[in-house]
Amino acid sequence: MSSLRDFQARHDLSMEALCARILERHAATIRVKKPAVAIANLARIVETTLMLANRKGFHSTSLRDLTEQSGLSMGALYAYFDSKDTLLMMILGQVVGVVEEVLGHPPDGLANDPAARLRWLLRTHLFLTETMHPWFVFAYMEAKAFPKDGRDLAVSSEMMTEGMIANALADGVARGLCAVPDVTMAAALIKPMLQDWYVKRAKHRRRGITPDLYAEQLIAFVEAAVGLRRA
Amino acid sequence: MSSLRDFQARHDLSMEALCARILERHAATIRVKKPAVAIANLARIVETTLMLANRKGFHSTSLRDLTEQSGLSMGALYAYFDSKDTLLMMILGQVVGVVEEVLGHPPDGLANDPAARLRWLLRTHLFLTETMHPWFVFAYMEAKAFPKDGRDLAVSSEMMTEGMIANALADGVARGLCAVPDVTMAAALIKPMLQDWYVKRAKHRRRGITPDLYAEQLIAFVEAAVGLRRA
DNA sequence: AGATATAAAGCGAGCGCTCGCTCGATTTTT
């Protein structure tokens, strides 16, 4: 069974790789021409933003805090975004994009094995949020407070992953592998347990729970709940 | 089995009753002498604060917004709290207090019936958060961003309810009613499903899920997960 | 019962300050 290390070896989710994607997406806004410079500074900006916002909230983080901690000046920051909200949307958009990319393409072998697909979904979601922890905490905590676009994006992303879980369950029911009275409801109950890993990670860490351990226990819990035999 | 209506008949959680308790707790700070006046205005202040803060965040809600929507002047507001943070702590403290009061005293008959006690805990938690929905959303969304006291209070309150769930599970295991590999972990998985009811209530409502329905489905899900036979 | 005195409650302009953001000057790279 795949571990966190395997997952991280398969996907390049380094700050540089993620910021290269942000640069592509927002080329129209970013005024800096040389990609190498732009990516390096975006990395500094995003890293600092995530750190400060996760400590005291994005709204409470001022651009002066950001200049001090990142080492860039006010004017330099505004060569990368045209408003504070745009900075938020850059990060949020990247999170949503990665979720779609990583969770949207399960391995081919799982198409006819809903139980394995469910396990893969849960495990991959946990490993992804573990690897990009500050990004997901940011998206979860800030998405609601900001522009309508952002909220809609976050909601539709959540509905997508929830839908994939519901599909795996429905597939399992259709094949007689498990009995779930309402797959939509079951998926809606499973989602917050996935989110709890990154929202309350400090608590789980304090108890000595690693990502692999959490994955194993969550999968066992869910399989028992939906009446799937253990694999 | 007890319904939401039964729950609301047993506990007076009206805005007036809750604000009377806030007045008691903060008598030292509140400069208004006549309880009737103080309670009525506190109710206006708290109601408005919850509405605005849940719409756009507490930090983004200015005291000018609050004066406009509540009909009270700047000076009048400051007769009820001495800083914006104190206003936050008033609401947060009341939420924590009610949780302790309502969940901390299960009916006597349940002491020797862990399965029934677990059901009672889940159901009561859902009904409580349903009845005081804006209060709980506020506490959940804002607690992290504000003074250390507030965060500690919220964390310890969460640990308390989680502990009560874990106790019921441990009791069930000891009596051979169910098999749970790690009761702390199981309780940690159950808690976010409880919270999801109020954090994502709009989504559940859109799907036609009532509090009673959610309670029933959640209880079934949890009982299957921990291997408890249905009652 | 009406007039007066005192206390309680409410008012809102204005204070000092920080915010997001701009832009002409300056430095660095090509």
Place this chain on the structure above:
DNA sequence: AAAAATCGAGCGAGCGCTCGCTTTATATCT
């Protein structure tokens, strides 16, 4: 020397909060 990138003082708006003043409610005295 031209182009690209960075700098940071300064702008107006909006923030939490104060305080001298007015209005309303209650107690006291003819």
